[in-house]
Amino acid sequence: MLAGKKILVGITGSIAAYKSAYLVRLLVKEHAEVKVMMTPAALDFITPLTLSTLSGNPVICEPFDPSEGTWNSHVDLGLWADLIVLAPLTANTMAKMAHGIADNFVLTAFLSARCPVFFAPAMDMDMYKHQATRQNIQKLTGMGCRLIEPQIGELASGLSGEGRMEEPERIVECIRQFFTKGHSLKGKKILVSAGPTHEAIDPVRYVANHSTGTMGFALANEAARRGASVILVAGPSTLSADHPDIDRKDVVTADEMYHECLKHFPSCDIAIMSAAVADFRPSHPEPQKIKKDRASLTITLEPTADILKAMGQIKKTHQYLVGFALETDNELEHAREKLKNKKLNLIVLNSLKESGAGFGFGTNKITLIDETGENREYEAKPKQEVAGDILDWITARITYE
Numbered sequence: 001m002l003a004g005k006k007i008l009v010g011i012t013g014s015i016a017a018y019k020s021a022y023l024v025r026l027l028v029k030e031h032a033e034v035k036v037m038m039t040p041a042a043l044d045f046i047t048p049l050t051l052s053t054l055s056g057n058p059v060i061c062e063p064f065d066p067s068e069g070t071w072n073s074h075v076d077l078g079l080w081a082d083l084i085v086l087a088p089l090t091a092n093t094m095a096k097m098a099h100g101i102a103d104n105f106v107l108t109a110f111l112s113a114r115c116p117v118f119f120a121p122a123m124d125m126d127m128y129k130h131q132a133t134r135q136n137i138q139k140l141t142g143m144g145c146r147l148i149e150p151q152i153g154e155l156a157s158g159l160s161g162e163g164r165m166e167e168p169e170r171i172v173e174c175i176r177q178f179f180t181k182g183h184s185l186k187g188k189k190i191l192v193s194a195g196p197t198h199e200a201i202d203p204v205r206y207v208a209n210h211s212t213g214t215m216g217f218a219l220a221n222e223a224a225r226r227g228a229s230v231i232l233v234a235g236p237s238t239l240s241a242d243h244p245d246i247d248r249k250d251v252v253t254a255d256e257m258y259h260e261c262l263k264h265f266p267s268c269d270i271a272i273m274s275a276a277v278a279d280f281r282p283s284h285p286e287p288q289k290i291k292k293d294r295a296s297l298t299i300t301l302e303p304t305a306d307i308l309k310a311m312g313q314i315k316k317t318h319q320y321l322v323g324f325a326l327e328t329d330n331e332l333e334h335a336r337e338k339l340k341n342k343k344l345n346l347i348v349l350n351s352l353k354e355s356g357a358g359f360g361f362g363t364n365k366i367t368l369i370d371e372t373g374e375n376r377e378y379e380a381k382p383k384q385e386v387a388g389d390i391l392d393w394i395t396a397r398i399t400y401e
Contacts, residue, residue, distance in 0.1 A: 013041025
């Protein structure tokens with residue numbers, strides 16, 4: 001599956017850089033075309049000579065090579081690659097990527113790339129667990145980068161814990177699986193909703209929830225990568241969806257999302273409604289800002305339109321409709337009830353009781369329940385991988401004409 005694929009390997013300053021030699025060798029054995037780039041700190045751990053010998057291509061460490069008098073274009077290299085894999089990725093370089101810093105060649109190539117990016121962190125366990133690192137991972141996965149999670153094992157510090165870079169064989173397998181699924185949804189039109197909605201109280205305040213849209217954007221990006229034509233109806237979000245096959249429609253309120261989704265749903269094969277739409281909105285939003293000097297304030301709420309129910313009522317037999325359920329008690333019972341009442345084909349259950357699931361996390365832990373009663377519980381994993389699990393389930397059950 002990797003024959004002819006152009007893979008750019010980025011190596012940063014970690015003791016795990018020795019594993020990159022094995023990674024490059026394995027990719028070449030798969031008949032991929034491999035080029036390697038290194039940060040200055042990576043040179044302390046492995047030599048460019050080793051990697052150029054294994055890859056069959058010069059290793060790039062700086063934009064300008066004075067010995068050859070040549071200029072290495074990060075833009076050209078970013079456009080050349082079918083996939084970038086950063087392994088090992090240190091906490092330092094990860095932080096720079098998450099914040100758009102470009103002070104070495106690896107970072108400028110990352111910012112120039114239009115292809116998928118995989119990253120395999122390697123660091124001590126306390127660094128990996130630090131809140132700053134977790135936030136940076138969430139930012140990168142929110143951008144569509146794919147995390148190859150580190151393993152638990154012996155670390156360079158002498159401690160044992162999470163932070164050990166994944167083995168090269170497993171990284172190659174992740175890349176192979178990525179390309180294998182590249183056309184599984186070709187010819188399908190998919191509608192995805194994402195993010196929260198904002199329901200105005202007055203011109204400066206609103207009713208909302210903690211949704212960031214990360215799950216919905218991950219679904220849109222993954223569906224487009226698999227060949228689908230995607231319409232993404234997004235509530236307020238800072239996330240981006242840059243794939244050329246994603247047509248993004250920005251909305252603010254539940255009413256706007258209702259009309260946008262109902263407009264596009266009849267022409268879609270699959271609809272995945274992952275947005276956290278507000279269930280209620282203020283009945284009478286104030287036209288002017290409410291002043292704080294009021295003795296008290298009562299806001300009357302009214303229900304918003306039920307988007308999923310409306311779609312279930314007009315769903316055709318060839319369409320596959322997916323909803324989400326975020327529950328706090330009697331999770332399976334409530335999810336099955338929602339599945340039936342709204343005439344869904346599949347419901348994705350999240351529980352707020354589960355660690356690392358729900359709003360505000362880069363990971364999610366889901367249970368899939370379909371109309372036949374079949375269900376499957378998954379372990380917690382990055383939302384990009386969760387999106388893959390959901391689309392794998394759907395792909396195995398839809399019909400191709």
